[in-house]
Every structure is written in C-alpha cells, then in structure tokens.
Amino acid sequence: MNISPSLIALNNIYSEYLKIIIILGTLGVLIGIALHYLLIGPNAKKLGQLKPDLKRLTLLERVTHFIRMISCIFLTITGLGFAILNFNSIGISYKPVYNIHILFAMLFGLSSLVSLIIWFKDSFFQRYDWQWFKVMGGYLTRKEIHPPSGKFNAGQKAFYWYSTLLSILIITSGYILVYNESFSLEALIWATIIHGLGSIALIAGVIAHAYLGSFANPGTIGTIFHGKVAKEWAKSHHPNWYQELR
Template sequence: MVYVYSNFAYMIITLAVAVTIIITTLHYIVIGASKVPLRANNQVIQRFSLAERVLHWIRMLSFIIVSASGTYLIFREGGKNIGMLHSINGILFLAMSLTILILWYKQYTFTEYDRDWLRYLGGYLSKEHGSHPAGKFNAGQKIFFWLTMVFTGILSITGSILMKSKISQVSVNESVLAVHGISAVFVIVLVMGHVYLSLVANPGTWRVLVSGKVTKEWVDYHHPRWGIDSKKSKIKI
C-alpha cells in the first residue's frame, strides 16, 4: 500500500473522483431523483437549528479548502503557504467535527427500524423510490456521520504526526503519509456521495442549510418516524 500510494497518489485521487462522478451520473440517469422534492412553500418544520446550520457551513467550507489544498499538494510539491492553509483548515474541520459529535451524537444512534431502511437501501436502487422507515436521520445518514467521524480521527492523528515531522525537519514517514492520503480519498468520495444525495438526488434539500425548515410532505416521505420518535422522547420538532 505504501509503495502504491507513494508512486501513484495522483492516479488514485483522480480515479476515485472520476469513478464517483460516473456512478452518481449513472444513478441519476437510470434511477433518477426523488419524486418528493423540498419546495420553497409551507416550510413549517424546523429541521436544522441556527447552530446546526452554522457548524455545518464551517465544517463544509473547511472540508472544501482542506481537500483542495491536499489535492494540490499531491500534484505539486506545495509551497509553505498551501501547507499552512491545509493544516489550519484541517484543525478547523477537526474542531467542528468534535463539536458536532459532542452536541448531537445521540441523533445518530441506530434504532431497530434502521435495518428495514438498509434492507432496501432507502429505495435508492429502485425507480419507485418509496418511503422507508427513518427518524430524523435515516440509516444511510447515520452510517455517513459515523464514518466521517472515524476518518476525521485517523486524518487528525496522521496529520499531526506529519505536521510534527515537518516542523522538526525529520523525513516524512511514508506509511503515515499513505494512511493519511488514502483516508482522505475515502472521505472525499463519501462527501461527494453526500453532496450528490443532498443536492441532486433529493432536490431542494439544500434548503435545510439555508432556512433550516422543511415541509410536512417532505418529512412524511423521507423521515416518516421523526415525529413519532420526537413525541416518544418529548422532543419538539
């Protein structure tokens, strides 16, 4: 793995991004987008609070900068400034991820009906789509959340080892670099899938990041158990 990454890192990232674009495009052509888009009118249910939206925006922007600068460093031996930009945004991304983890991890704990959602992959492989059991977040979103947290941990540990070796002028440990790079590619692919699902396959869902509100029709279709769960735990939605 170390040999392959050291010599073909630029190929690995290019291939991973290209394959993800091909798969999502094919999905859009063959299966298509959700039939229940989130329209602008009747947005009466609060899905994301202001804090959730602000933290997501900072996490999202720091991720874009950290992955763009990281990719630049793969293709060109970067100058000090790009390295610095990469490290600062990496730390910001870690700080946002930890805050989100501490504040909201409970929303991402698995429940029994998540199994049913997973059995049909939420209908994402069928043209009919159909509504499948999901609370505030479906099983796919929960898996995505936990994977991003695990990989943020791996990236932060390996990243800080690499940063230390740069500062103390010790030669970069190739195996740490390989783990860092391959984990980064994995997270980039995951986030590309997340962006496809939130912007393209589920039209209008971007509104959650702006107003934080959704329509009842959208909730009934995508997260039918959300209201039921909230009543049980006496959380207002």
C-alpha cells in the first residue's frame, strides 16, 4: 500500500497520545474555568437578579441552539466512548451506540447549518470589536468593564467562527469515515485524525462557552430557554445592540 511514512508516523503518534490529548483538552478547560470562577468570579452579578423583559433570541434561534446543544452532548458521550472504552469487554454492544452517534451527527449537522445561516450577519467583526479584544472582554479583571458590543460581542463572534469551522471539519471527516469503502486509506487516516482532534477542540470550546453563557455572566442562560434578558443586562453587555433596538 502506498502510504507516506510521515502519515504513518503521524497516525501512530495520534493513536498513542489520543487519551492524553482528551484528558488535557477537557481537564485543562475545566481547571481554567474553576480558577477563573475562584480568582475573578462572575461578571456584573447584580444583572442576574433582574426580570428578563427584553426579547433577545427568536424561537428559531432557540430551537436550533437547543438541538445543537443536545446533539453535541450525545455526540461527546458516545464519541468519547469510542475513543476510550472497549465496548466488548464491558458488555455494551457497539452497533446501538454507533447508531445513536450517527443520528445525533445528522441533527448536529442540520442545526449547525441553520446556526451558520441565522447568525451569519450578527457574527461579522466590526471596527469597535478591537476594544473588546484589547481588554479581553473584561474577563481578566474583577473590575466591571463593558466594551462596545453588538448583538454578539467579539468573543462570541470568535466562538461562532470557531464552532462553524470545526463543525464543518468534523462533519466532513465523519462522512468519510461512515462511507469508508469509497475512500483511500490515506483519506481515512486523515479523516480519523481530523475527526478526533477537531472534536476535542470543539468540546473544549463548548465547555468554555457554556461557562461564559451561564456562571460567568449571570442573567444570560435564560435567553436560550425563554429568549429574554433584562434591559439593564443588554445595556451593559451589548450596548451597541441595545442602541440599535431603540
């Protein structure tokens, strides 16, 4: 078989260190979050006690995000199972887990495509986003800092592009792995590595994203369920968007 020696070496390194990369990727983010919460704490805590009275996310945005969130959770559990467990030795049959993975992969693909479309316009960087990056959104200080921000701040826009790019890589490589008879061995090795590393990078990003959308920013999490935030929350966290609404 005509496979380049460097690709074989890369595949060997990947297989050997996969479990360590998974542990470093997930535990690293969890430790970072715990340290941030203990040393810096939540941003503008008082905003979490106000009544949500301003519409922020439409039903379509919420349903799409919910499907993407749930499918990502199931894909993570089943995917980590494939990477870490030996199904036969613990008495779980592989096929049903594989079918669940494929079902949620389709839901994830569909919801990622809809997210890409509906949030495309809100995720374009503006000149004022530099000010957010310069102070890292105020996340590295206990002082309350509220840099300019549209519907999404610069960090959220970065996460939109990060999750979009990784979703495309993971879905494409997953497709190659499912229809493996139609592809060369080289393509399958690349697909395996991209699918694995891309998924770990997305899981780590989603853990950080879930923290920023909940404990780190009181008053935010409700928007993915009922779609509303408090006016004061909008004025502080997304001043440019609030101005546009008015």
